Amino acid sequence: MNKGEWSEFYAFLKLLGEGKLFAADEDLNVTEEYYNLTNILRQLESSKTFAVFHILSDVGVVSVVIPNKSDVDVEQERFLEYANLLLKKILSAKGSFLVPELNDFRKELGYPKVKEMSDKKKDITLTALDVATGRQEVLGFSIKSKLGGDPTLFNPSKSTNFIYELETISPLTDDAINSLNQMKIKKSMSKLLGGGAKLKFSNLSSDVFSDNLKMVDFYMDKILGEVVKLYYSSSPKDLSSLIKLVTDANPLNLSPTLAARFYTHKLKEFLVNCALGMTAAKIWQGFFDANGGYIVVKEDGNILCYHAYNWDKLKSYLLKYSYLETPSTGKHDFGKIYRENGRLYVKLNLQIRFR
Secondary structure, three states: OOHHHHHHHHHHHHHHHHOEEEEEOOOOOEEEEEEEEEEEEEEEOOOOOEEEEEEEOOOOEEEEEOOOOOOEEEEHHHHHHHHHHHHHHHHHOOOOOOOHHHHHHHHHOOOEOOOOOOOOOOOEEEEEEEOOOOOEEEEEEEEEEOOOOOOEEEOOOHHHEEEEEEEOOOOOOHHHHHHHHOOOHHHHHHHHHHOOOEEEEEEEOOHHHHHHHHHHOOOHHHHHHHHHHHHHHOOOOEHHHHHHHHHHHOOOOOOHHHHHHHHHHHHHHHHHHHHHOOOOOOOOOOOOOOOOEEEEEOOOOOEEEEEHHHHHHHHHHHHHHEEEOOOOHHHHOOOOEEEEOOEEEEEEEOOEEEO
């Protein structure tokens, strides 16, 4: 398990120990708003069954209901003790690592899974009581950790390749193409576009991803196509700067009074959809797997959330702190100029992280 995967289990332990989940503002600072936690559900390692962890904060106990076994009462202080132990391990470790000190405690709890399945956005299921509204619901949250490197918001794959037609002032020879293909992708794109060439968005490699983007907006592929092109051909990598350049380029030819609002709004919608439900490779029905919102494990181990009731804060946070990164060109099959039916094309890949 790596730092991000162990961070899921750290959040599980710490939330059981504290019994509260505080909300964050758009800059990931703690607010006075919080949610009392009453239950956390966790799948067990050896089966498809779930244990229910009833949080009884008034007496400082978590009552663990394990299928086909007697209930176990565990003091909340013990969850915090093991959470602090795990936090120290995460902060000091490099790469993948084991934490054998947790084995006996996990056995006592029925061996809850360290992490959820990787094909799901939901990393933890809990019941939270909103103190302000009195509402109590079972909700799934996505967990992102800042204990290691910057977490990925949108994972790269061959499905996230954007295909562009390359239009040059004069024809490129095979030798010139080979020379460009030896360069790093941002350098080759900068050289081409600096020499007067143009990149014209054609389509996405994946029909599934293309259709998923249409669930956000029918022209979302063109908007993101402009974002990706600008990233690979210019210096900014943060989305808040790139969206300003998209507004200036105005790929949909919107009115000046609408452009900035429209492109910013659509990009925020895309980021939230990626965070809570949509992937590039799986058909998306428009639902959020993580219907409760977003939990962030901060660098100091504190845990904050963006609840479903506060979408605007989550949207603002994601846009302000997200940035594009260049993934492996070989692994994801992009970054090389190629000929097809007498025309030149290049694939550029989308990966998003947040700070």
